[in-house]
Amino acid sequence: MMTADPPVPETRVLAVASHVVSGHVGNKIAVFAMQALGCDVAALNTVQFSNHTGYRQWRGTRTSAEEIWDLYEGLKQSYLDNFDMMLSGYVPGAAAVEVVGRIAEELQARVVSRPGSFFWVLDPVMGDNGKLYVAQDVVPAYKKLLHHADLILPNQFEAELLSGVKIVNMATLEEAVQVLHEHFKVPHVVITSVSFSQPGHPVSSLSVIGSSMTSTGRARTFKVVVPAIDCYFSGTGDMFGALMVVRMREAVARDAAAAELLQRRAWLSDDHVRAVDLPLARAAERVLASMHEVLTKTCQGMEAEMKRAGELLDRRGVTGEEERAKAMHLLKSRSAELRLPRNVHSLRSPEIEFHAVKI
Amino acid sequence: MMTADPPVPETRVLAVASHVVSGHVGNKIAVFAMQALGCDVAALNTVQFSNHTGYRQWRGTRTSAEEIWDLYEGLKQSYLDNFDMMLSGYVPGAAAVEVVGRIAEELQARVVSRPGSFFWVLDPVMGDNGKLYVAQDVVPAYKKLLHHADLILPNQFEAELLSGVKIVNMATLEEAVQVLHEHFKVPHVVITSVSFSQPGHPVSSLSVIGSSMTSTGRARTFKVVVPAIDCYFSGTGDMFGALMVVRMREAVARDAAAAELLQRRAWLSDDHVRAVDLPLARAAERVLASMHEVLTKTCQGMEAEMKRAGELLDRRGVTGEEERAKAMHLLKSRSAELRLPRNVHSLRSPEIEFHAVKI
Numbered sequence: 079m080m081t082a083d084p085p086v087p088e089t090r091v092l093a094v095a096s097h098v099v100s101g102h103v104g105n106k107i108a109v110f111a112m113q114a115l116g117c118d119v120a121a122l123n124t125v126q127f128s129n130h131t132g133y134r135q136w137r138g139t140r141t142s143a144e145e146i147w148d149l150y151e152g153l154k155q156s157y158l159d160n161f162d163m164m165l166s167g168y169v170p171g172a173a174a175v176e177v178v179g180r181i182a183e184e185l186q187a188r189v190v191s192r193p194g195s196f197f198w199v200l201d202p203v204m205g206d207n208g209k210l211y212v213a214q215d216v217v218p219a220y221k222k223l224l225h226h227a228d229l230i231l232p233n234q235f236e237a238e239l240l241s242g243v244k245i246v247n248m249a250t251l252e253e254a255v256q257v258l259h260e261h262f263k264v265p266h267v268v269i270t271s272v273s274f275s276q277p278g279h280p281v282s283s284l285s286v287i288g289s290s291m292t293s294t295g296r297a298r299t300f301k302v303v304v305p306a307i308d309c310y311f312s313g314t315g316d317m318f319g320a321l322m323v324v325r326m327r328e329a330v331a332r333d334a335a336a337a338e339l340l341q342r343r344a345w346l347s348d349d350h351v352r353a354v355d356l357p358l359a360r361a362a363e364r365v366l367a368s369m370h371e372v373l374t375k376t377c378q379g380m381e382a383e384m385k386r387a388g389e390l391l392d393r394r395g396v397t398g399e400e401e402r403a404k405a406m407h408l409l410k411s412r413s414a415e416l417r418l419p420r421n422v423h424s425l426r427s428p429e430i431e432f433h434a435v436k437i
Numbered sequence: 438m439m440t441a442d443p444p445v446p447e448t449r450v451l452a453v454a455s456h457v458v459s460g461h462v463g464n465k466i467a468v469f470a471m472q473a474l475g476c477d478v479a480a481l482n483t484v485q486f487s488n489h490t491g492y493r494q495w496r497g498t499r500t501s502a503e504e505i506w507d508l509y510e511g512l513k514q515s516y517l518d519n520f521d522m523m524l525s526g527y528v529p530g531a532a533a534v535e536v537v538g539r540i541a542e543e544l545q546a547r548v549v550s551r552p553g554s555f556f557w558v559l560d561p562v563m564g565d566n567g568k569l570y571v572a573q574d575v576v577p578a579y580k581k582l583l584h585h586a587d588l589i590l591p592n593q594f595e596a597e598l599l600s601g602v603k604i605v606n607m608a609t610l611e612e613a614v615q616v617l618h619e620h621f622k623v624p625h626v627v628i629t630s631v632s633f634s635q636p637g638h639p640v641s642s643l644s645v646i647g648s649s650m651t652s653t654g655r656a657r658t659f660k661v662v663v664p665a666i667d668c669y670f671s672g673t674g675d676m677f678g679a680l681m682v683v684r685m686r687e688a689v690a691r692d693a694a695a696a697e698l699l700q701r702r703a704w705l706s707d708d709h710v711r712a713v714d715l716p717l718a719r720a721a722e723r724v725l726a727s728m729h730e731v732l733t734k735t736c737q738g739m740e741a742e743m744k745r746a747g748e749l750l751d752r753r754g755v756t757g758e759e760e761r762a763k764a765m766h767l768l769k770s771r772s773a774e775l776r777l778p779r780n781v782h783s784l785r786s787p788e789i790e791f792h793a794v795k796i
Contacts, residue, residue, distance in 0.1 A: 084778075084779055088779065097456075097480070097482065099479045099480055099481045099482075099508055099511070099512060099517075100479040100512055100517040101479075101517070106480070109469075110468075110469065110472050112778075113469050113473075113777075113778040114472075114473065114778070114781065116778055116779050116781075117778060118776075118778060118779075119778070120458045120459040120460075121456070121458055121465070122458045123456065123458075123482070123485055126482055126485070126500070126508070127508075127511070128507075128508045128509075128510075128511025128512050128515070128517070129511065129512070129515055129517055133515050135511075135514060135515060136511055136515075137507045137508055137510055137511030137514075138504075138507070138508055138511060139500075139504060141485070141498075145497075145498060148487075148496045148497070149458055149485070149486075149487045149496055149497055150487075151487075151496055152458070152486070152487025152488065152494075152495055152496030152497060153458060153459055153487050153488070155494060155496075156487070156488055156492050156494060156495075156767045156770070156771070157749075157764070157767050157768055157771060158458075158459040158460070158487070158488055158771060390516075405516070408515045408516050409516055411515070412515070412516060412517060418472075419443075419471075419472040419473070419475055419476060419477060419478070420443055420447070420475050420477075422473065422475075422781075
């Protein structure tokens with residue numbers, strides 16, 4: 079059984095990211111995750127592809143920068159731009175990134191007399207594991223609009239690209255976070271996957287590092303360590319972002335200082351609040367609990383599905399070695415799609431717990 | 438509290454319909470409704486508009502017939518065309534309708550040796566209340582592919598267009614259903630809104646008429662009467678279709694003859710099964726219960742929202758009479774958007790009940 083009440087009050091979110099017909103990445107996963115938690119989501123799709131690019135083959139079209147802006151104008155002219163929050167993920171190309179920044183800027187300007195009534199969660203999707211998968215000019219495009227974001231969710235590589243700090247250990251990681259707060263004026267930062275080895279951690283664990291800055295721009299850094307799952311998934315970053323939108327709003331609304339916090343720019347806690355007591359820490363804990371449950375279930379289902387993959391290929395007469403290897407990659411990609419719709423319970427009421435700790 | 442278990446076994450659905458950034462019509466409502474009930478939904482969007490056309494102004498682009506086919510080819514080449522069911526709604530233009538028919542035909546042909554393992558729910562979106570809102574050539578395009586559909590969901594006007602029978606009373610309605618079964622070979626038909634007056638019905642009620650044909654193509658007609666709600670909504674047809682996909686599969690799986698039914702083309706019940714005992718009747722009852730709850734809640738929220746509309750326009754300085762009338766129409770359209778994400782409970786476990794009766 080799960081509770082019928084959504085964790086957040088009525089929340090209207092603009093979600094700007096990619097759409098795939100089949101599978102669960104980008105807006106395809108983010109929109110459902112936020113809706114399942116009770117948000118009214120406006121989904122502006124930056125591409126429509128048959129499937130995600132990890133399959134190594136796909137069909138479909140991109141939405142141009144002009145089309146993105148045009149859709150936003152369509153919302154504006156009909157009083158549909160009344161957003162409480164915005165989540166932006168994969169945006170194809172620097173021109174489109176710039177347009178998304180303009181949208182956020184406008185939405186912010188509209189409520190300048192009511193601080194705290196608009197909050198932008200920006201996932202600066204650029205690459206992973208040292209490899210850029212967007213055009214070079216996307217990096218400076220993101221840098222230019224960072225100061226409009228309330229919370230950014232780079233992975234380790236993206237944090238390096240934005241901050242200019244090479245992250246090799248906890249000290250350089252904290253340095254990167256400090257640069258993002260101080261130089262780029264980003265109030266909240268979560269680095270979504272940290273892959274350097276840390277003393278005292280099991281190898282098979284994954285760290286998420288977060289910080290909400292003080293009034294003087296100093297980092298307050300916490301980490302949440304979760305056991306790693308030995309499967310390769312796509313869409314985890316998109317799911318993380320969507321859940322952070324909901325859980326951040328929930329954590330702020332439940333905070334002891336909520337009445338004040340919600341009317342403050344970027345919902346920034348007082349300076350005396352310790353890192354592990356931040357709403358950002360509460361949110362990250364909830365999000366990671368949900369993610370761990372969904373990923374565990376996906377990994378289990380994946381094994382069962384791959385057992386049947388050989389039979390399927392026999393039945394379809396796929397016999398050549400090369401052809402079969404390609405087909406196995408496709409079937410593996412399919413089986414690794416996050417199993418969200420059948421695990422709504424894990425989204426709404428995750429049972430396990432992870433706790434934020436001071437670094 | 439609601440149960441955490443989805444009502445259907447793992448079900449993979451291809452949903453082909455329109456996408457709106459803001460609001461809840463077409464795939465925007467259908468995909469969430471099916472996902473919330475546990476389906477793995479592939480969403481092929483036939484348009485991306487800022488909002489539905491009932492606002493009388495919108496921005497965005499259509500997906501061409503070629504692009505729709507291309508996306509489907511993208512699914513095929515990566516083993517992503519393993520669908521159990523398909524739901525098709527608004528498709529822009531005759532060429533695109535034809536392509537959707539080709540997709541359904543292919544998916545059907547693929548499982549010809551395993552009858553019952555693919556089921557197409559077709560909502561032939563063409564118009565309402567005597568008014569066509571697609572091009573003239575869409576009507577014959579739908580007629581041509583009707584015989585591939587397992588279940589069709591026309592409203593009264595669309596049933597007239599397809600059957601060629603003018604529906605003015607229950608006798609002509611049954612005649613239209615008979616034509617759809619016999620001439621167009623459609624196994625299951627639900628006419629989603631019947632507006633002629635019927636003896637013994639309160640004026641403020643709405644009838645849904647359904648029939649599953651016998652082995653000789655005879656109609657078995659039942660009706661479900663639900664109290665009407667005095668609000669104008671968009672997207673009700675799309676929500677109805679999405680819920681019928683899930684509830685039809687559920688009803689068939691729970692039927693006493695399930696083991697056999699699920700391996701029969703179109704899941705057609707034996708001839709001795711009475712109209713009110715059909716899985717189609719069970720499905721329609723569940724769907725209408727959910728719809729009645731969501732529409733009731735939407736209508737309540739709408740009143741509250743419209744009370745604040747005047748203030749909003751004052752604040753934005755909208756004063757001219759014509760400008761204000763236009764703005765009020767837009768705000769009313771916005772407030773009438775179906776409130777789905779906050780009423781998942783009504784989708785999964787509706788509390789009220791409506792019962793199918795013989796005509």
